[in-house]
Amino acid sequence: MFARTRDRVKAWRHTYVTPAIMKVIQALGRSIRSERDKAIAVLLDERFFDKYILNVMSSYGYKIEEIEPKLLKNKILSFFNKA
Numbered sequence: 001m002f003a004r005t006r007d008r009v010k011a012w013r014h015t016y017v018t019p020a021i022m023k024v025i026q027a028l029g030r031s032i033r034s035e036r037d038k039a040i041a042v043l044l045d046e047r048f049f050d051k052y053i054l055n056v057m058s059s060y061g062y063k064i065e066e067i068e069p070k071l072l073k074n075k076i077l078s079f080f081n082k083a
Helices: 008-029 051-059 069-082
Strands: none
């Protein structure tokens, strides 16, 4: 792959990052079985704020937001109270 692209970043994304993102998307999708289902997931890795990863995740309809740890409990409770 590297020999063809001559771009290490593109090669890394294609070989490692994209398959990893797809596995996360697949795992997140398992929590939704019908149109009425709602779910929240906590992704504890700052790499999800990489522009490339944010773009891929948003293209599948996922919204990623950074939440202060002390506000996480209230955010989760608020999400389920709206559901």
